[in-house]
Amino acid sequence: MITLTGYIHVPADRLEAVSAALPAHIALTRAEPGCLSFEVTPDHAQPGRFTVSERFIDRAAFDAHQARAGTSPWAEVTAGIPRHYTIEEIEG
Template identity: 60%
Template sequence: MPDVHLTGQLICRSAEEDALVREHLPHHIALTRAEPGCLSFAVVPSAAPWAWDVAERFADEASFRAHQARVAASEWGVATAGIERRYTVRGLSRAGLDPAE
């Protein structure tokens, strides 16, 4: 079973959205890196203002989907739900390619 890679950007529309990311990101990173199957997880400021580069890798589809489910109900997920995501995911089966991270 192949690992799952997500890459892309989180695009804030304002300084307020960017501040939300900065406030909630450290806890989100810590929780994600502690998840079973998380091989790597990075969210770092992009060269573009208010944009964040995202790169994550999970051991398999099950661990990636478990991560997605946890995130949807998390403080991070609620606080950043309105922020645009531009992601590409490799390694998922055809059923469900909608990461809401």
């Protein structure tokens, strides 16, 4: 299993566009083969910060997600926004 945890901190001037694109990104990711869970939630203590938690069944499913997401409208709307993620592979 592959897990990704961390956050993305969206600048105030891009928050509206990112928030608008988020529901489609979540729905598309959750529909991907091998996606076990995918959560992106606002951090109410820090405006603009979204906590990210992902679990994929294996490296192939995670890599497929990264490839799809990397060429998606989500990638366009979040281009240049730094991500702060930790990726861990868990042997089962």
